[in-house]
Amino acid sequence: MKDITIKKLYYSIGEVSDMTQLKPYVLRYWESEFSELKPTKNRAGKRIYRLSDIELINQIKNLLYTEQYTIKGAKQRMRSNSGSARQVEEGQTQKMFLREIKNGLQDILNILCDTNQIGA
Numbered sequence: 001m002k003d004i005t006i007k008k009l010y011y012s013i014g015e016v017s018d019m020t021q022l023k024p025y026v027l028r029y030w031e032s033e034f035s036e037l038k039p040t041k042n043r044a045g046k047r048i049y050r051l052s053d054i055e056l057i058n059q060i061k062n063l064l065y066t067e068q069y070t071i072k073g074a075k076q077r078m079r080s081n082s083g084s085a086r087q088v089e090e091g092q093t094q095k096m097f098l099r100e101i102k103n104g105l106q107d108i109l110n111i112l113c114d115t116n117q118i119g120a
Helices: 013-020 024-034 050-066 071-119
Strands: 048-049
Touching: 013 024, 013 048, 024 048, 024 071, 048 050, 048 071, 050 071
Parallel strands: none
Antiparallel strands: none
């Protein structure tokens, strides 16, 4: 894989092809096979890729070419990875929410303790 030296918001299919060393027809085919890969199109109807799309393409390329998955196997692997990432994110959100509740309860306890000391 070539180093991404151009830093911009959107890349053409030709630029992505050069960066990933994949032919444009392969990128278009993967778009039809992998529902996660959905580059937007500009007013002229040409595909424009974001860095997140390029990262996804590199993941797919790694699964297919390096790890030797079939297209079907790569799809399953990507679905399982996105599901586990989502679970981790939800778990972190729940932990933050519980921490906030705990801190709120601690504040209430401190207020109650301070009031009891004043009244005693």
